[in-house]
Amino acid sequence: xxxxxxxxxxxxxxxxxxxxxxxxxxxxxxxxxxxxxxxxxxxxxxxxxxxxxxxxxxxxxxxxxxxxxxxxxxxxxxxxxxxxxxxxxxxxxxxxxxxxxxxxxxxxxxxxxxxxxxxxxxxxxxxxxxxxxxxxxxxxxxxxxxxxxxxxxxxxxxxxxxxxxxxxxxxxxxxxxxxxxxxxxxxxxxxxxxxxxxxxxxxxxxxxxxxxxxxxxxxxxxxxxxxxxxxxxxxxxxxxxxxxxxxxxxxxxxxxxxxxxxxxxxxxxxxxxxxxxxxxxxxxxxxxxxxxxxxxxxxxxxxxxxxxxxxxxxxxxxxxxxxxxxxxxxx
Amino acid sequence: xxxxxxxxxxxxxxxxxxxxxxxxxxxxxxxxxxxxxxxxxxxxxxxxxxxxxxxxxxxxxxxxxxxxxxxxxxxxxxxxxxxxxxxxxxxxxxxxxxxxxxxxxxxxxxxxxxxxxxxxxxxxxxxxxxxxxxx
Ligand SMILES: Nc1nc2c(ncn2[C@@H]2O[C@H](COP(=O)(O)OP(=O)(O)OP(=O)(O)O)[C@@H](O)[C@H]2O)c(=O)[nH]1
Ligand SMILES: [Mg+2]
Numbered sequence: 001x002x003x004x005x006x007x008x009x010x011x012x013x014x015x016x017x018x019x020x021x022x023x024x025x026x027x028x029x030x031x032x033x034x035x036x037x038x039x040x041x042x043x044x045x046x047x048x049x050x051x052x053x054x055x056x057x058x059x060x061x062x063x064x065x066x067x068x069x070x071x072x073x074x075x076x077x078x079x080x081x082x083x084x085x086x087x088x089x090x091x092x093x094x095x096x097x098x099x100x101x102x103x104x105x106x107x108x109x110x111x112x113x114x115x116x117x118x119x120x121x122x123x124x125x126x127x128x129x130x131x132x133x134x135x136x137x138x139x140x141x142x143x144x145x146x147x148x149x150x151x152x153x154x155x156x157x158x159x160x161x162x163x164x165x166x167x168x169x170x171x172x173x174x175x176x177x178x179x180x181x182x183x184x185x186x187x188x189x190x191x192x193x194x195x196x197x198x199x200x201x202x203x204x205x206x207x208x209x210x211x212x213x214x215x216x217x218x219x220x221x222x223x224x225x226x227x228x229x230x231x232x233x234x235x236x237x238x239x240x241x242x243x244x245x246x247x248x249x250x251x252x253x254x255x256x257x258x259x260x261x262x263x264x265x266x267x268x269x270x271x272x273x274x275x276x277x278x279x280x281x282x283x284x285x286x287x288x289x290x291x292x293x294x295x296x297x298x299x300x301x302x303x304x305x306x307x308x309x310x311x312x313x314x315x316x317x318x319x320x321x322x323x324x325x326x327x328x329x330x331x
Numbered sequence: 332x333x334x335x336x337x338x339x340x341x342x343x344x345x346x347x348x349x350x351x352x353x354x355x356x357x358x359x360x361x362x363x364x365x366x367x368x369x370x371x372x373x374x375x376x377x378x379x380x381x382x383x384x385x386x387x388x389x390x391x392x393x394x395x396x397x398x399x400x401x402x403x404x405x406x407x408x409x410x411x412x413x414x415x416x417x418x419x420x421x422x423x424x425x426x427x428x429x430x431x432x433x434x435x436x437x438x439x440x441x442x443x444x445x446x447x448x449x450x451x452x453x454x455x456x457x458x459x460x461x462x463x464x465x466x
Binding site: 021022025026028029033091092095096097098099100101103104107110111116117118119121 | 362363365369377385414
């Protein structure tokens with residue numbers, strides 16, 4: 001990166017931190033586009049982040065995630081807390097286009113500087129977020145927001161990535177009719193710190209919540225490399241009516257309690273740092289291998305595997321050894 | 332990075348309660364490969380410009396059927412200039428009399444689309460005229 005670009009990164013990062021919303025918005029664009037400027041800015045901002053409560057909100061399409069986010073914003077603003085939102089919607093795998101519609105439900109805060117809402121397309125990334133959502137949340141954290149809400153794509157069951165990006169994960173469900181609760185996505189519930197049965201005004205909400213409470217046997221805390229830190233985790237189940245705000249103060253009280261609970265908060269932070277660093281390592285390896293392919297150093301290895309002259313494990317070890325020497329980069 | 336999608340805000344300022352056309356356009360532009368932020372009905376100029384700023388869009392597309400374009404559009408473009416959104420393309424869709432079109436252009440509107448304009452035409456215009464976000 002040129003000195004000029006580094007200067008621009010510094011200027012943008014500092015302006016975003018000083019409260020300039022236009023700079024913050026531009027920085028988020030750079031982050032979304034994986035530019036070198038974004039990396040330089042993130043390096044500068046990272047030490048400033050870490051104070052916000054990052055809350056992931058996930059659940060099936062139409063469960064009321066965006067409406068709940070709006071209700072949370074309203075209540076948090078009453079408390080005088082500033083709120084940023086990253087709301088992710090899916091990109092079309094065919095055209096690359098996306099319809100980002102979550103903002104429709106969050107329109108009441110246009111002239112409130114304590115609220116910042118950013119929509120992002122998933123851009124081919126599976127898991128309910130975009131590949132840059134966690135970095136975007138870190139920027140918003142560094143910009144001084146007290147709470148950062150991450151709304152995922154309306155998900156089925158396997159999209160649990162948000163748990164690695166957030167301090168606290170809220171899984172939303174709508175009331176189910178009949179016996180369907182049995183079918184609720186075990187995977188999603190496993191990542192939940194809090195399960196919210198929304199649409200409490202609909203019949204069946206309390207019953208769904210009761211069934212969920214009965215179903216949720218304690219499970220093992222996620223992402224702990226150190227087994228001694230593993231603690232049984234039993235998500236709280238709560239009923240809300242996002243359209244009226246009912247249950248929202250109770251939900252915020254639960255969020256605050258999670259935040260205050262040192263051990264689970266620490267485990268979530270370590271899990272997040274692990275996911276972040278590993279993601280960057282993987283990206284860097286791919287980048288450097290790609291550079292090497294351009295220079296021909298790795299090409300011969302791939303071709304040898306294609307001819308079955310070399311097995312893929314040996315090939316991978318050789319490439320990693322080359323990377324270790326800095327050889328691929330030089331090539 | 333060259334082919335990263337353009338980001339477009341489709342906004343419906345003013346008080347009329349019909350957003351069918353705006354929704355069709357939003358979906359159509361998505362299918363043309365744009366990232367489209369849709370903000371819903373009854374947007375104040377303040378809401379439109381705040382959304383454009385926070386979302387860092389390349390284009391603000393205003394859909395106005397109420398006939399209030401001559402009051403709403405200048406307020407939006409003025410507010411955009413005030414907030415530093417100089418490089419964002421502004422387009423207006425609706426039933427706009429010819430006499431007003433020139434005035435809207437003078438206010439900084441790059442494209443005016445009447446009834447009958449196809450989504451493909453809008454998409455081609457945006458691709459030809461919008462400046463992708465830098466940084
Ligand atoms: N009756 C009732 N309807 C609600 C409630 N919360 C949300 N809704 C409605 O449910 C519908 C979907 O709400 P959204 O907030 O857009 O849902 P979402 O989960 O964000 O949807 P996606 O982002 O598309 O996955 C809207 O029509 C809301 O008005 C609630 O508490 N009660
Ligand atoms: Mg939503």
